[in-house]
Amino acid sequence: MRVPMTIADFLDRAEFGFANSPGVIDEPVQPATPVPTSTYGRLGERVRAWQAGFDALGVGEGERVAVVSQNSARLLELLFAVPMSGRIAVPVNFRLRSEEIEYVMRQSGASVVLVDPEVEQATAGVTAKHRFVLGERTETELMRFGVEPRPWSNPDEDATATINYTSGTTARPKGVQLTHRNIWVNGLTFGLHTRAWERDVYLHTLPMFHCNGWGMPYVMAGLGVKQVVLRKVDGAEILRRVDEHGVTLMCGAPAVWNAVLDAAAGWDGAIPGRDRVRIVCAGAPPPSRTIQRVEEELGWEFTQIYGLTETSPVLTFNRTRPEDAALPAEERARKLSRAGVPALGVRLRVADSGEVLARSNVVLDGYWEKPEETAAVLEDGWFHTGDGGSIDAADGHLTISDRKKDVIITGGENVSSIEVEDTIFSHPGVAEVAVIGVPDTKWGETIKALVVRAPGAEVDEAEIIAHCKAHMAGYKAPTSVEFRDAIPRTATGKIQKFKLREPYWEGRDREVN
């Protein structure tokens, strides 16, 4: 018997087996109110109320519904409600500037946009056929409680469930189409390799817009795990939540764990969750010293994964091997800073060029309305990660040695250096610019701009940074600017980024963190 593998599998099991168990614990946001502490039974009712609302609004199957929101119970509900009814969810990074979000709206052709009250003002220019502010108002205006929604006419595991926009290497973000099957397989393998179960308590330290929270909202529901919403990353607040809710599992970029380590230094009393919490880190492996501190100062189990939005995202998984358990902490931490072994069902190989290639059911269906880019990234039946790496033949662990030259990962956010360069170049005082990632203890990498002034121009560092913040999300702005007389180029006029990076990364074994 073949049954379509869809997102419904996760919520249906939550409702069937965990109807009266704690489901999603929201947190308040001003001026709106949180969703009351909810069971999985209640989550199912609310999901159907959203769906019936979209039915009443005339939003058809296949239409795109965009959500611009911090982590919230409502965003989580929409990650189920939209795709389970055959519509397509477009979760958008709430830190993007209004013009950037407007581009996503246009490119995805979304007919509905829902925005969090906290970004209501900032997104005032973001419109669609239907626009709603999340909170009690949507419950009155849009949701239809107790009305049975129209079922998805033809549940199909190959249908697109979500479109997640990457910052990409080119100036314009691309929409990554993930199918129900992509998300299903990612959810099962991620749950399998993290050993998640109903006794876990999951804290959303990762933004849910980010590749659908790596699929965790789905598989946590499917396993009946209590999910605690966290709207903003704050180290001390994370420690308090771990204590208050008995949290056992979290995901996040290195910056999250650095924030927790900072907070732990000033924490009064025993660190909560010692020998109980396990964390999953991705984005870029942190320095092994950070890993060692997580294990020693927090007593939390550290696991590293590697993947991209295009891979749902989990490609590899790295947890201390049984045979390595007795190694010195430093050596263990060093091994944990590798990307890891492929998840079940993932094939990896390294091309002659050094690029890491992947084949798996977690690989994207395509980029939304970009057939050429899709064909290029899936050439020869393999997904081209754009990252350089190597595989240790002895234990099958992948190490990423060189990231796609133009992407900087800072605080877990991917930033296209080309986009930053374009923005800086639009300043009349700039003649030439190159943007690179340089190491940073807190953020993994941080953004540095090398600038050649236009003749006679007197532009300074503060002005460049302000210019960037006026035209892009703040996290994309450089944190430092250096002025040069020239930027060295190859004979054919290409900037060799790795040469520019070299002096900053000296003494490290790779040029990315």
Add this chain to the structure above:
Amino acid sequence: MRVPMTIADFLDRAEFGFANSPGVIDEPVQPATPVPTSTYGRLGERVRAWQAGFDALGVGEGERVAVVSQNSARLLELLFAVPMSGRIAVPVNFRLRSEEIEYVMRQSGASVVLVDPEVEQATAGVTAKHRFVLGERTETELMRFGVEPRPWSNPDEDATATINYTSGTTARPKGVQLTHRNIWVNGLTFGLHTRAWERDVYLHTLPMFHCNGWGMPYVMAGLGVKQVVLRKVDGAEILRRVDEHGVTLMCGAPAVWNAVLDAAAGWDGAIPGRDRVRIVCAGAPPPSRTIQRVEEELGWEFTQIYGLTETSPVLTFNRTRPEDAALPAEERARKLSRAGVPALGVRLRVADSGEVLARSNVVLDGYWEKPEETAAVLEDGWFHTGDGGSIDAADGHLTISDRKKDVIITGGENVSSIEVEDTIFSHPGVAEVAVIGVPDTKWGETIKALVVRAPGAEVDEAEIIAHCKAHMAGYKAPTSVEFRDAIPRTATGKIQKFKLREPYWEGRDREVN
């Protein structure tokens, strides 16, 4: 990207990520020798040697290869080698009589049969185009080491991977066709719900011919888990292996755990694996007293599952819920004797008739060359389990009240023979019990208990009946008790109720009223 979900995913990950880790630990059999202690890298080489051997023999894709064997590394290898090359494996119960195996050979049309040396004589009449005895002889005669096998021409997740014959309650066994997708999904969900990981050590207490060892050989390989072969169930030997290999995970029918409990009573010293081992029990929920003893006397975590060969097999899973952890042991054990909540991706419902129905990707493709039986069991798009049950709306747990045929209807009341058996078994003087309905002029059917006394016990009929009436509604108590020396079971340990009933129903046109 769509990639076929096939059995290759499990072995490929084992070879990629665990090439040098312990894979399969065989045990000796006379007169043959065991496969030397093997890594997963070596397992991969041996699998390819089998495949190249079948190529040389001219065995084509889609042809059936039968294996009649006790648990052994070679049987495990063939469970990978045959389906991964597009052929179909037919694992056969080695305890069947020769004529029964001959029927399986004919019905499946197998062109190859491989038999374990221990059953070489008993299966002398079992022939096919090619017959081999497993052991060193096959390594010379059949296997081709170092020869690259012909790859499967068109890997297809919907292709049949194995045909497993059910012992069935009807006269002739039926061949259950499981596809690669069936086995893939069962493996992932079983691994997920048992929280299996690379630090586990799995002991094969379950026959691998039995629904491919419930899929465990596959998912254990995929997770890099060391697998220890056990040829014969023996309680003391299981305890020794748990000790010797640091076993953490086992599967089996209640009889296995009874054997271990018996051995534990005479075990010298601390029980191995206390607070480390978890066991998975299926076949029929054991009496709750057995569950309680497993937890108290062995200190092993008990989980109950429910399924059938037709469902790959895992449909439901029952482990103590976090909210039940503090319950009294007896109450916890009672709850654990239920079938459990559906595995991820499984939908269950109970038909008006009381029959349990299931929909899932683990449900069989069909019965081999039996279109009518296939259509009947999959009527209306649901798999008909043939078992009667009920679902607790509060926590979604399924309870199997009876094999449909084993419901006794007496005086208009439905009585579950399992419930009566459970009650009788709770009497300390009882070693084994089977409860059946026998014809009765007044009540239609009346309840009869067949009892094997515990060693040294002197319990009599009146005492059994009084014990039942003290613990259940009066109508559920047997009206007669017969004492036996043993209760006959099938090769897989099942009591065949229809055989027990036969003598009482002679000359009637059906076996229930």
